[in-house]
Structure formats: structure tokens, C-alpha cells
Amino acid sequence: MQLWQNGELDLDAPVQKYCPSLPQKEAPITTRELLGHLGGIRHYHPNSPNDPELYNIKHFDNPIEGGLKFFENDPLVAKPGTHFNYSTHGYTVVGCAMEGVSGEKYLDYMPVACTFAAGMSQTQADNRYSIIPHRTRFYQKNESGSW
Numbered sequence: 001m002q003l004w005q006n007g008e009l010d011l012d013a014p015v016q017k018y019c020p021s022l023p024q025k026e027a028p029i030t031t032r033e034l035l036g037h038l039g040g041i042r043h044y045h046p047n048s049p050n051d052p053e054l055y056n057i058k059h060f061d062n063p064i065e066g067g068l069k070f071f072e073n074d075p076l077v078a079k080p081g082t083h084f085n086y087s088t089h090g091y092t093v094v095g096c097a098m099e100g101v102s103g104e105k106y107l108d109y110m111p112v113a114c115t116f117a118a119g120m121s122q123t124q125a126d127n128r129y130s131i132i133p134h135r136t137r138f139y140q141k142n143e144s145g146s147w
Helices: 029-033 064-070 086-103 106-115
Strands: none
Touching: 029 086, 064 086, 064 106, 086 106
8 A cells, every 4th residue: 555655556447457477357357456365366275185285385585476376367256346256366476466556565565664674574475394483373274174
């Protein structure tokens, strides 16, 4: 939102204006729609225990470029602006737009612009192989439905 406040990001422009690596879709998608989970981009496949995205690490070195590869060629699940569909992948596209506007890699931009500015000095990029004190753990329901 800082980029919007500074007049650098148009929330209602097609997101490919800032993220040209996202292929064109059946309908234009805006950053505003993505921020509201209305962009029509799918989420992970949570009901598929063999979902290759769940344990894939190809996005660790470059979270935006690697993250886009998970879904970039998939069709939309709904016409943008018409249906709420929670989507982590939609926020990957927002990160791509942030890179396009700021001219910096997401992992370089976020600490300075957001986390450090908010006093979040312990916040860091995820790496499931690093030992990070007080990190939350992945969780999933077992067969009985308990966590």
C-alpha cells in the first residue's frame, strides 16, 4: 500500500503492467482484486496429499519467480472480481507487482519497506531447513479430524 500511497502502483490497472512474467489470463486481473482474494487465481490443492507444491522448495531462492511457476499457466477458477477464493498464489502475483514497481527483489524490498519499519526485527524469509527460533510449524488434520 506504500507503493499505492506514493502514486507508483495503480491498484486498478491490469497486474501484468507491473508483473509481465504472469501470462495473460481469460480476463484482466487487478492488484486490488488480488489483495481481496478476488483475482480468480487458485490456491494450493489442499485435498491432494500428493500436491507437489506442498513440499517443493524451488521458490526458496527466488520466491516470486519460483512461486509463479506453480500456477502461471493454470486457468482462472472464477472471473476476476466475481468470487472470493483464498489464494496464496494471488499474493505471489502481488509480490511480483511490488518487484516491478520498486525495481527490487521481494526479499530485498520487504525488510526495509515493511518489517524493519514496523519494528519486526526478527522477521525473515522462510526456509524450512533453517533453524528459526519461535517459528510456527506446518500443521494438518489427522484421519480423526484433529490437529
